[in-house]
Amino acid sequence: MSKLGLQSVGRQSLFTRLDFRSKLVMVAVISILAFVWESPIAGTALALSVITACLLAGVKWSYLKWVIQLTMPFFILLILTHGFWNTTQVKLLTSREVLRPLFTVPRNWWLIGGASMSVEGVLYAINVISKMLTLVLVVPLAVFTTDLNNMIVAMVRARLPYKLVFIFSSTLRFFPLLFEEVQSIVEAQRLRGLAVEKMGPLQRVRVYARVAVPLILGAMARSQQLEVVLQSRAFTGSPDRTYLHQSTLQSVDYAVMALSAILLVLAAALYVGWGVGKFSWLL
Secondary structure, eight states, X not given: XXXXXXXXOSSOOHHHHSOHHHHHHHHHHHHHHHXXXXXXXXXXHHHHHHHHHHHHHTOOHXXXXXXXXXXXXXXXXXXXXXXXXXXXXXXXXXXXXXXXXXXXXXXXXXXXXXXXXXXXXXXXXXXXXXXXXXXXXXXXXXXXXXXXXXXXXXXXXXXXXXXXXXXHHHHHHHHHHHHHHHHHHHHHHHHTTOOGGGSOHHHHHHHHHHHHHHHHHHHHHHHHHHHHHHHHTTOOOOSOSOOSSOOOOOHHHHHHHHHHHHHHHHHHHHXXXXXXXXXXXXX
């Protein structure tokens, strides 16, 4: 399956045995910490912890590497923009009038001569990068380790609206089909003599832009078929129905939810009382 599609881990672990509801609590706590923490040290530690948890859960390193490589240009842009120009916000966070220069562009350079990249600006960019990695990689930690059917039942048991759960599950089921269709279209073009791997970046963009037209038409046709099927089965969106799969909270699920809640309360207390997680922590 394509790296863009939904994957499932190839081995059993603690994460695969957890109920999806406990995973949702864990994901919520990690997301809150990622948003609240401003420290590049705390943010980087959280991101590394999520990456380690993904590897322990069985998420393939090739997928994680692909995600990092895909977002790397954006990370470089963040370092440059925050390092050179994000001075007002960083001064407020550090309570400093003058930032420490990391390096200064020679003054004889055109347009950017004399510009200085600050240490604090780079550290702020590292914190933003850590936030993004944490939020992006915590999703496969929960989704890739859960069967889709069990995921749906767990969300219904969590009192989420069934129509919302159905839309979510339909979206997850549609993604692999769409990506397989993209691969089929590209393979058909290659059979006709189109060597995509030998093209430049702009030419590749044009080729993939042409793929969008048949892809959108195919998605519209599939959605119309789904609508006809739902109408023929008198779909009402009521949660009062029978389920083939079961979702039961075990002792380990309650333990994970309790530990997540304790971690959130402890992190809030340390943040307010001792400044753990603030930008200037340990800097």
